[in-house]
Each structure stands twice: as structure tokens, then as C-alpha cells.
Amino acid sequence: xxxxxxTLLSNQQVSTRYWHMILDSSDIQESIEPGQFFxxxxxxxxxxxxxxxxxxxxxxxNDDTLEFLYKxxxxxxxxxxxxxxxxxxxxxxxxxxPFTIDRDCNRILLLARxxxxxxxxxxxxxxxxxxxxxxxxxxxRKRDDLLATKTLExxxxxxxxxxxxxxxxxxxNVREIIxxxxxxxxxxxxxxxxxxxxxxxxxELSIESGISGQVALEEYMACGMGVCYSCVxxxxxxxxxxxxxxxxxxxxxxxxxxxxx
Ligand SMILES: Cc1cc2nc3c(=O)[nH]c(=O)nc-3n(C[C@H](O)[C@H](O)[C@H](O)COP(=O)(O)OP(=O)(O)OC[C@H]3O[C@@H](n4cnc5c(N)ncnc54)[C@H](O)[C@@H]3O)c2cc1C
Numbered sequence: 001x002x003x004x005x006x007t008l009l010s011n012q013q014v015s016t017r018y019w020h021m022i023l024d025s026s027d028i029q030e031s032i033e034p035g036q037f038f039x040x041x042x043x044x045x046x047x048x049x050x051x052x053x054x055x056x057x058x059x060x061x062n063d064d065t066l067e068f069l070y071k072x073x074x075x076x077x078x079x080x081x082x083x084x085x086x087x088x089x090x091x092x093x094x095x096x097x098p099f100t101i102d103r104d105c106n107r108i109l110l111l112a113r114x115x116x117x118x119x120x121x122x123x124x125x126x127x128x129x130x131x132x133x134x135x136x137x138x139x140x141r142k143r144d145d146l147l148a149t150k151t152l153e154x155x156x157x158x159x160x161x162x163x164x165x166x167x168x169x170x171x172x173n174v175r176e177i178i179x180x181x182x183x184x185x186x187x188x189x190x191x192x193x194x195x196x197x198x199x200x201x202x203x204e205l206s207i208e209s210g211i212s213g214q215v216a217l218e219e220y221m222a223c224g225m226g227v228c229y230s231c232v233x234x235x236x237x238x239x240x241x242x243x244x245x246x247x248x249x250x251x252x253x254x255x256x257x258x259x260x261x
Contacts, residue, residue: 001095001225004028004038008087009065011080015144017071019081020059023089025066032061033098034122035216035252038068039224041090042076050075053092055221057119057251060151061126069118069148095224097252099123099214101130105188109181109211110136110156111174111202116194117148119216121155123191128155135181137162139169139198171201178205187211194218196260203255213255219246234259 010022025032039053054076060067070077083089101108101123108127112120117138124134134156140146142165152159160177162169181187182205192202193216206213219231226248233246235257244250 001093002030003090003092005088005090006066008083008085008089010085011083013081014069015147017145018147019070019072019077021068021070021080021083023066023068023091024064025062026064028066028094030094032058032066032094034058034061034126035099035119035214036094036096037224037251038066038091038093039095039221040068040080040092042079044079044082050079052076052222053090053224054080055095055224055247057216058094058122059118059148061122069115069121071115092224096247097250099191099216099252101127101132102188105130105132107133107135107185107187109178109187109190110134111139111178111190111192111198112136113139113194113198114141114145116192116216116218117146117152119193119218120191121148121151124152124155133157133185135185135187136160137174137177139163139174139195141165171197174198175201175205178202182209182211189213190255191215192255199255199258200260203258203260206255214252215255215258217246217251217253217258219251221247223247234261 006023014020037055037057056068059069110120136156137160139162190213222228222230231246
């Protein structure tokens with residue numbers, strides 16, 4: 001992990017609320033893994049506001065470029081939309097614990113909601129490169145927010161899209177889809193990101209089915225390097241609750257360990 005200065009190559013609005021950013025990463029020698037994130041400076045030219053960097057997980061990892069997909073939420077992400085190609089951006093990373101894929105893994109299930117789709121896209125990209133069969137369920141408020149679907153189609157054998165707009169995204173419907181998939185296929189692992197409700201569902205189904213799972217958390221972060229304790233969450237290990245930092249001990253955790261609140 002280092003504080004890199006990377007050149008922005010492209011920064012485009014891809015839907016009402018989402019933007020896609022590509023940076024030149026040819027200066028990064030260390031390996032970058034799906035589930036890891038960069039803490040990105042998003043100040044304007046004239047001030048230190050907003051002071052705290054904004055964490056974004058890696059959307060796609062290429063030979064000489066890094067891609068991020070971000071939703072415009074508040075001051076930081078609004079400022080990011082103002083950056084034009086050519087800008088030198090300051091990014092601290094790659095940070096955090098990545099997803100892991102077992103050596104003998106053949107088939108996985110991905111369950112992503114909203115911006116969590118960006119985080120799981122990098123995992124799909126890596127799993128595809130390893131020849132793993134991928135089945136995905138993507139959930140969002142609107143169809144317009146399912147913009148990474150096209151990218152995931154390249155990697156996945158099948159994708160189910162559910163939205164509030166279609167009234168198909170409620171937990172019970174997603175449960176039925178997962179039940180159908182787990183009856184039809186033997187999954188070696190399940191991964192999720194982007195929704196506490198769906199993570200809880202997958203945690204329950206992971207215990208029920210005995211299929212191991214991992215979750216990438218998106219707790220609010222300030223320093224993103226293990227100093228400030230603003231991103232703590234609870235995990236249960238050997239019957240004991242431990243409070244851990246999601247920036248350093250996560251953001252990826254075994255699904256069975258996380259205590260969702
Ligand atoms: C590991 C990780 C990966 C993520 N990946 C993505 C991604 O790929 N795409 C995406 O769109 N979003 C992602 N997010 C969410 C993204 O970081 C937030 O949407 C973004 O920080 C919002 O910033 P803002 O200034 O636009 O919004 P605002 O709502 O103005 O600010 C939110 C920010 O304020 C700060 N903050 C707020 N409350 C607290 C608090 N209690 N303690 C400390 N700091 C606080 C934090 O810096 C927080 O990031 C990720 C978050 C995490 C933790």
C-alpha cells in the first residue's frame with residue numbers, strides 16, 4: 001500500500017447517479033486484488049474540503065489501468081465528477097483484505113446490491129480468468145442502476161437482475177432465486193456486497209447449505225489505514241464477539257463471522 005499519484009484517463013457519467021473512472025496504473029508494481037480499495041483524495045483545487053478521502057473499491061483491474069465505478073452521494077463523490085482527464089489524482093492503496101478463491105473452486109454465486117456490483121465485478125473478472133463458472137444476482141433500486149450488468153455478462157454464465165422498480169428485489173424473491181440456483185448447481189463459494197439485508201440472507205443460506213461465503217463491508221471510513229477506528233464492526237469468532245477495523249481486518253470477511261446490525 002502506498003500513496004500513489006495516478007493520472008486520470010477518463011471520467012464519465014454512465015447513468016443518472018453513477019460515474020465510471022479509469023486511471024493509469026502503470027506505476028503500481030504491487031498486486032491489486034478484488035475486494036481491495038483505494039482511499040481517494042477528492043478535494044478541490046482551492047481548499048482542503050472535503051478533508052477525508054473517500055474509499056472506492058476496485059471495479060476492474062487491467063494491465064496498465066484501474067477502473068472505479070462510483071455513485072454520486074455527497075461532497076466527495078460530487079467533487080470526483082469534476083475531475084477531467086489528465087488530472088493527477090492522489091490514491092492510497094491498494095488497501096484491505098481481498099476476496100479469496102480456493103484452488104479447487106469451480107463454480108461461484110455472486111449476490112450484489114447497488115454499488116456492491118462494482119466490488120463484485122472485479123471478483124467476477126478474476127474468477128473468469130481462472131475458468132470458474134459464475135452465476136450472479138444483481139439488485140438495485142432502478143434498472144438504470146444496474147449498469148455494470150454489461151461488464152458482468154462477459155464473465156458470468158447467467159445473471160438475474162432484480163429491482164425495486166420491477167418489485168422483484170424483495171428478500172423473499174431473492175431467497176427463492178438462490179434456492180433454485182443451489183438446487184440446480186453445486187456452488188463452491190458465495191460472495192456478497194452492498195446490502196445488509198441480502199448479506200444476512202446469504203449468511204443464513206450459507207449456514208443452511210454448508211457453502212462457505214465472503215462479504216465485503218462498506219462501513220463509513222475516515223483514515224482507511226487502521227488508525228482512526230471509525231469503521232469498526234463486530235465479528236464472532238469461536239463464540240466470542242470481537243470488534244475489528246473493516247479497513248484493515250476487512251473489508252472482506254468470512255460471511256459466517258460478521259455480526260450484522
Ligand atoms: C471499502 C469501501 C468500498 C467502497 N466502494 C465503493 C464503490 O466501489 N463505489 C461507490 O460508489 N461507493 C463505494 N463505497 C462507498 C463510498 O465510499 C461512499 O459512497 C463515499 O465515501 C461517499 O462520499 P461523499 O463525500 O460523496 O458522501 P458524504 O455522504 O458526503 O460523505 C460520506 C463520507 O463522509 C465520511 N463520514 C461520514 N460519516 C462518518 C463517520 N461517522 N465517521 C467517519 N467518517 C464519516 C466518510 O469519509 C464517508 O466516506 C465504498 C465504501 C467502502 C468503505
